[in-house]
Amino acid sequence: MNTILAQLLNGLDKGAAYALIALGLTLVFGTLGVVNFAHGALFMLGCFCAVAFRYLLTIETVSVDPTQLSPWGQPVQVRTPLVQDWLGDFGALMVDYSVPFSILLTVPVMLVIGIAMERGLIRHFYKRTHAEQILVTFGLAIVLGELVKSVFGPNPWPQPIPSDLRGAADIGIWLGMEPRSLTYPMWRVIYLLFSLAVIGGVFAFLRFTTFGMVVRAGMADREAVGLLGINIDRRFTVVFGLAAVVAGVAGAMYTPLLAPNYHIGMDFLVLSFVVVVVGGMGSLPGAVLAGFLLGILQSFASMTQIKTFLPGIDQVIVYLVAVVVLLVRPRGLLGRRGVMEG
Amino acid sequence: MFHLSRKDQVKLAIFALVVVTMPIWLAPLGAAYPGLMQKFAIYAIFAIGFNILFGLTGYLSFGHAAFLGVGSYTAVWSFKLLSMDILPALLFAVLVAGLFALVIGFFSLRRTGIYFSILTLAFAQMCYSLAYSVLTPITNGETGLLLARDDPRVIDAALGAGTVGGAGLPSPALLGNSVTGYFGFYICAALLILTFYISQKIFASPFGLALRGIKSNQTRMIYTGFNIRPYMLAAFVISGMFAGLAGGLLAVTDPIAGAERMRWTESGNIVLMTILGGVGTLIGPVIGAWVIKYFENIFSAINKNMLNATFDFLPDGMQNIAVTVLSKFVGEGWHLTLGLLFVLIVVFLPGGLVEGYLKLVARLRRGRGTKPEAGGK
């Protein structure tokens, strides 16, 4: 029982990342009709927002403290991050909590990047074929990846978990079980809760604002909304920006779980496309559901009991599910018929 | 139209001439090494094959690298088990890749558009992941499949033929002649010319016309009485076999096969080559493959010192700026150049370099009323 619960939890945080990326992808599909292969790159840029934020925070002054001597009798060099100099303890806290604080940087940066991308490139591809959309966004993904590589280098940048949030959460107690019967890394719990909040936020935004209603109407019937004389173009830009922000924060918060490098985007992209397809093209709840489902499936497939029974299943389960879903139920779990067909 | 027209024959002759004289005209470009020229030929074969699927039918496969990888593994296994001769190796590479394409195509072609792309992607990723994990006994995992001195090589053993290569590892041979250097290149070149010829034949055949019909209007095809599934599957398998041939040749020129050849970004690369040159044209994919391989090997070798030397004539400050900026685009950063080039091509020249060339020619000739035909050189 506990093993199963543990595997479930293991799947949930990965599933949460899939769900967040797939959510943005679906939003862009559904409203703009664009197949965005650069969406993984947006996730990657979010990761590097966190990296850059921490990098900026930890620019240090080096002072020599003559009152302290090292064991070799030389004065000790004291390194103080500038923020700590300026903001005192709060600065130190910021450095410790750099990952969550980086959201402050990620949101505006990703919004700008998203808007720039839509205005500069994506918008010219609304009327082109899906193949061409795939190609241009694939090229863009390469460019973004390489730009990041030329700034940050090819190696991964591990990000620390804030010191208070390291260690494990005793989930068993929350569920009324024996203490320490089911523990789970704290940060993963936070990531899960965070993504649920973001997903909830996006859904609430789409459900309860006029803007969101127009977007949902547009997903259902684009032409009709255009006929209402609503300025779709501007809304498209905002939707793309929103998708970029969701992908970005998903990336920024994921950095402590997986040290990002420049091709993390490509790695996540394929999986999230599979998620979108399994969930049903153009279905937001489908994307979220499929994200969690595939994360959990992947986690169960990597259990030793299952691996000995079906060797290699952990490697291919996601793709296998995608193939089966596409062949048996091409519109995915919750998708409508005919979306993006042909 | 459906036999090779005189025009096509001339094109074939020119193409053959260009390929065979590569060592001459590539020399001033600094790329006349047999190893590099082999890559030019091999990836051109791969791109020509991919173009038969994507160019003619419009079905965008994102999993073609799998067939390349399968071809490589098969060829190396043929070297290990049967013989160091490249004929069985290439034959099996083509056949096994074709078999994979038959299975993957059978399922993937049940869907169209983006769904087809994702299906091929998923299948290829499965091949890739399995090659790294469970199939390690066959693929030798991350190390890659290598030759060993004590491989059985039953045919060679039965014939009592000694293997070429002396004391070290045996090397691939064609009827007893070691396939290295220029000999290796000319084998690849001959196969490239053959591939080009086959591609010309397909383009000019009723089969090719049917494929273009499928790309143009599937509804009309169906209501015209064509059962399009077998046509699509045939195109998919042929194109997979070409990829297998390319993979086999990679193993022939360097007998090692690794799973990284099957990564989905490798599939992306072949798409890139085809688009860059000109999708749906005969010569475009070849040019695309050459340009990208040239960039990869020559552009990536440019370093800061070379740039400094080039911009020596500028004042110091400007020299620094120019070198700093440009160095991001060469050497390690050549992928950036490639990505940018690719985006620009898709945005401004969807027909690729061939279309660009034709537009240029048309502009130069404006007034004389000659209408260029796509696929021209």
Added chain:
Amino acid sequence: MSVTSEKNIVLHAADVIKNFGGLRALSDIDLQIEEGKTHAIIGPNGAGKSTLLNVIIGRIAPTSGAVVFDGTVLTGKAPHEINQLGISRVFQTPEIFADLSVLHNVMAPAFARRDGAFRLNMFRATAREAAIRDEAESLLNDFGMWDRRDDHSGALSRGDKRRLELCMCLIQHPRLLLLDEPTAGMSRHDTNTTIELLKKIKLRGMTKVIIEHDMHVVFSLADKISVLAQGRIIASGLPQDIKEDPRVQEAYLGGAAE
């Protein structure tokens, strides 16, 4: 070929019913098409004309009943199989190969004719190739498009696309040609040209079914007319009988001033 009361019935839609959900689109359709005749199906919008055509062509399976073409039941057959039996179709919006040249557009259907079953004859020029090319060129010539044979067909005008589509159907020598509002959205001039064109085809003795609501077109071409209203055939007969039938006038001609 079965002979039914001295006339040759090529196509017989027998007791066809089609429901969409709870909605009855076609009820008790019994339609017989005689060989060599031009049979028009008319009716106001929403009468079920397109549904009937789609049932005939096998695109929609009837809820009950069957469509029989020359002794073969069409229900459950794939569109390409139905074409193989000798039924060609002209669409409301011309469906052509916009990326191919005009000549290739006409040649491609010829390769599918009767043996569209897959053949991978890429290395051998088919023996029929020269003949097919000649036939395509002569068809284009008949339809006044010969000098445009190398043009990109996507660039043709709507009227020319319709002509091209007709050529594509004719080169298959179909036993039955289905035309779905062949003049929809055309100017008066283009409509008249198309009528002339169809009259020309009529001389070839081909059986045709025309779905149309333009009375001018219908009465210029039809040998026999069936009137469809609210999913039923309310009248069937010669053009002059239909003209005078009070039920038809009430259901259709009287109401809609064409």
